[in-house]
Amino acid sequence: MQYLIHMSRKLLWLGALMLLLLAFTAPQLMAQSVRPPGNAVNLDDGTEPGPSNALGDVSDTEIWDQFRGGDPANLLGPALDGQAMTTTGQQWRMVRENLIRKYLGWLPLIVIGLLAVFYLIRGPMRISAGRSGKTIPRFSHNARLAHWFMAAVFIILGLTGLIILLGRPVIAPYLGLQANSILTSAAMQGHNLFGPLFIVALVWLFIKFVRGNFFQLVDLKWIFKLGGFFGSHVSSRQFNFGEKSWFWMVILGGIVISATGILLLFPWLVDDIRWLQLSTILHALAAVVLIAVAFGHVYVGTIGMEGSIDSMLKGEVDENWAKEHHDLWYEEVTGKSAKEETS
Amino acid sequence: MSFLEFVEGPLFAVAAGIFLFGAFWRIVGIIRIGRKKDIAPPKASAAAGFVKGNLRHFLPRGIFAKRTAVHIIAGYGFHLGLFVLVFFGAFHVEFLNERILGFAWPTLPRWGFILASEIAFAGLIVLWVRRISDPVMRLISTPDDHIGSWLTFIMMLSGCFALQESHEMLRAMHMLIVDIWLIYFPFSRLMHAFTFVLSRGNSGATYGRKGMNL
Numbered sequence: 316m317q318y319l320i321h322m323s324r325k326l327l328w329l330g331a332l333m334l335l336l337l338a339f340t341a342p343q344l345m346a347q348s349v350r351p352p353g354n355a356v357n358l359d360d361g362t363e364p365g366p367s368n369a370l371g372d373v374s375d376t377e378i379w380d381q382f383r384g385g386d387p388a389n390l391l392g393p394a395l396d397g398q399a400m401t402t403t404g405q406q407w408r409m410v411r412e413n414l415i416r417k418y419l420g421w422l423p424l425i426v427i428g429l430l431a432v433f434y435l436i437r438g439p440m441r442i443s444a445g446r447s448g449k450t451i452p453r454f455s456h457n458a459r460l461a462h463w464f465m466a467a468v469f470i471i472l473g474l475t476g477l478i479i480l481l482g483r484p485v486i487a488p489y490l491g492l493q494a495n496s497i498l499t500s501a502a503m504q505g506h507n508l509f510g511p512l513f514i515v516a517l518v519w520l521f522i523k524f525v526r527g528n529f530f531q532l533v534d535l536k537w538i539f540k541l542g543g544f545f546g547s548h549v550s551s552r553q554f555n556f557g558e559k560s561w562f563w564m565v566i567l568g569g570i571v572i573s574a575t576g577i578l579l580l581f582p583w584l585v586d587d588i589r590w591l592q593l594s595t596i597l598h599a600l601a602a603v604v605l606i607a608v609a610f611g612h613v614y615v616g617t618i619g620m621e622g623s624i625d626s627m628l629k630g631e632v633d634e635n636w637a638k639e640h641h642d643l644w645y646e647e648v649t650g651k652s653a654k655e656e657t658s
Numbered sequence: 659m660s661f662l663e664f665v666e667g668p669l670f671a672v673a674a675g676i677f678l679f680g681a682f683w684r685i686v687g688i689i690r691i692g693r694k695k696d697i698a699p700p701k702a703s704a705a706a707g708f709v710k711g712n713l714r715h716f717l718p719r720g721i722f723a724k725r726t727a728v729h730i731i732a733g734y735g736f737h738l739g740l741f742v743l744v745f746f747g748a749f750h751v752e753f754l755n756e757r758i759l760g761f762a763w764p765t766l767p768r769w770g771f772i773l774a775s776e777i778a779f780a781g782l783i784v785l786w787v788r789r790i791s792d793p794v795m796r797l798i799s800t801p802d803d804h805i806g807s808w809l810t811f812i813m814m815l816s817g818c819f820a821l822q823e824s825h826e827m828l829r830a831m832h833m834l835i836v837d838i839w840l841i842y843f844p845f846s847r848l849m850h851a852f853t854f855v856l857s858r859g860n861s862g863a864t865y866g867r868k869g870m871n872l
């Protein structure tokens with residue numbers, strides 16, 4: 316106890332001394348650009364114990380107000396005259412450490428868990444009439460190439476991106492800082508190099524798949540019947556509401572990811588660091604949401620629904636698959652009724 | 659000897675030896691098979707046909723050009739991109755200069771190197787996904803095709819991972835995969851990098867001798 320009182324007194328003095336020093340040096344600091352010293356280490360990032368309370372209980376709000384100047388609640392507000400230091404960096408760090416890094420990574424895991432539960436309860440959706448053995452063309456080869464090019468680039472960027480984002484809290488505690496540093500350096504280079512290819516993939520995917528992905532009245536029925544995942548039959552044209560939503564999520568989320576990614580890759584394009592701070596948050600948010608939903612997409616495209624993968628591997632689907640999942644499209648393409656005796 | 663020194667030193671020497679000797683052995687073997695004697699009198703030069711056959715294949719045939727456009731663009735993108743990044747990337751030229759050749763030549767700026775790599779990666783991915791998404795390609799692709807594509811991809815990716823030059827380990831991984839690639843090369847269809855000249859030339863010479871307009 317004695318020791319604690321002694322220590323806190325010492326800290327109090329130290330704090331007071333530092334504040335005094337700050338008060339004297341503040342005007343000089345204001346004139347300089349704020350840059351961390353070369354040997355600066357970031358101790359208080361929420362992952363390591365560090366002196367978060369170095370000043371003890373002493374704080375001089377006036378001095379800090381002088382420093383801050385601007386409105387701390389307004390991330391993108393204009394910088395005020397005489398402002399020596401922006402605090403948005405601190406807020407950005409808080410959002411990144413306490414929200415993005417702590418919670419966002421759970422989203423894909425939750426989706427995987429839900430899919431596993433759904434699979435265990437419901438099992439794969441089989442073609443109820445069985446395969447007919449007759450197929451009809453669904454996607455051209457170029458459309459399939461566009462799809463798989465996007466999938467490949469997406470997987471590389473997703474894996475490297477997750478390492479960059481979550482390496483410190485998730486990998487470092489188990490494999491150590493050195494291993495995490497190696498992985499992150501590799502991931503960062505991979506991510507930077509493949510990033511621009513995502514934009515190419517996005518444009519190609521858009522061109523090849525936009526037809527048929529516009530929302531229509533028939534989609535309302537799909538929504539009311541919960542997509543037929545729980546039993547009942549649903550009508551749809553070439554793409555159902557779920558697919559259309561996925562398409563637009565990829566396109567819109569992809570635009571956000573691309574725009575923010577360009578800023579992060581070429582930071583000199585903007586002269587206000589707050590755009591970059593906002594970019595990292597939006598980039599991670601859009602990317603992780605897409606990754607999470609992608610698991611659902613991959614599930615339905617593979618083990619979740621019999622016959623789906625044929626369309627992307629062979630370009631053709633079984634007639635009975637088409638009748639069951641895309642009856643209106645089947646009728647459009649073949650000119651036959653989807654309600655005929657399934658062959 | 660560190661791991662890096664091992665993969666850049668003795669292992670690299672062995673791998674390069676296997677690559678050169680193996681490739682040479684196979685090319686000589688193919689040439690020694692020879693051609694069946696054609697007893698019909700030649701209508702035109704087989705040698706000219708050999709050269710013409712090689713050159714003609716660089717351009718797609720009219721009716722196929724549109725249908726195979728993506729394949730052609732990806733093929734050229736990958737091969738030219740890979741050639742440029744291997745022989746004009748600053749790291750590679752420096753390595754060849756210091757370890758093997760003793761002389762250097764002008765290299766690409768970093769942005770050029772990255773761009774060439776991006777084009778090569780895009781091309782290779784398209785070429786591989788073409789393999790898995792076309793029924794005919796799936797049928798005629800053997801494990802060797804997939805191993806060749808993947809090994810090349812992983813070799814390029816490991817090089818990309820080492821770009822920051824921050825950890826010896828990453829450079830060592832790249833070199834290890836380069837060594838494996840060099841060793842695998844002569845035993846696989848990666849040999850097409852050399853043998854394409856012979857196969858195109860062979861059909862070119864056959865047609866040329868018959869006086870066909872290629």
Ligand code: HEM
Nearest residue numbers: 466469524528554558559561562565613616623624626627
């Ligand atoms: C790697 C795992 C993946 C598999 C197995 C897969 C499978 C499939 C299949 C089978 C279809 C055709 C569905 C149908 O016939 O209606 C499809 C369509 C589609 N996929 Fe994928 N996919 C994968 C990854 C991705 C990724 C990463 C993206 C985008 C980021 C994506 C975007 C799309 C789009 C836009 C369509 C067109 C249908 C629509 O508009 O929703 N896929 N996928």
